[in-house]
Amino acid sequence: MPSADHAATFAKAEKICHDNGVKLTVKRKNVLGVLLNSDKPLSAYEIADIYRTTHHETLAPMSVYRMLDILSELPLVHKLSSENKYLACSHITCSHTHQVPQFLICKSCGKVAEKGIQGSVIDALKESIKLADFQLLNSQIELQCICNDCAKSSSS
Incomplete structure (x- = not known):
């Protein structure tokens, strides 16, 4: 069973699912x-391994992928395309309208920070893309970075 620490998150996730006709x-x-x-x-395979250890039940990676697809559409989960890995949305319990996500990914330790992008930035990108005779398929941005902890470690 999921940890009690996340009770509010699961309650909100339940509401989001219900509001979208998903169980x-x-x-x-x-x-x-x-x-x-x-x-x-985590990758779907890593999720399946942790699930097996935590819940003492085997879950096929293909089943994990299907569940992640459903959770991503709500969006309770985000897929990092550059990493082919998934993370829980850091804004599940927020009541405000979500901005387009921007992910800062530390190439050293793998830590990820999710930040919202202002609509004006996305609008400017869309206009630039349109002028180049392209169409935007996904406005999620993933930036390869190094976190301050890793930067401090490497400079020591």
Whole structure:
């Protein structure tokens, strides 16, 4: 069972699912719990391994992918395309309208920070893309960075 530390997150996730006509099944909730308890993004295979250890039940990676697809559409989970890994949305319990996510990914330790992008920035990108005769398919931005902790460690 997911940790009690995330009770408010699961309550909000349940509401988001209900409002979108999706059932937050026990397995989906447990997969979300694995991501909430992780300090780094995880692949579907890593999620399946942690799920097996934590819940003493085998979950096929293909089932994990299907659950992640559903959770991503809500969006309770985000996929980092550059890493082919997933993380729980850091704004599940927020009541404000979410901005387009920008992910800062530390190439040294794998830590990820999720930040919102102002609409004006996305509008400017869309205009630039349109002028280049392209169409934007996904406005999520993933920036390869180094976190301050790793930067301090490497300069010592």
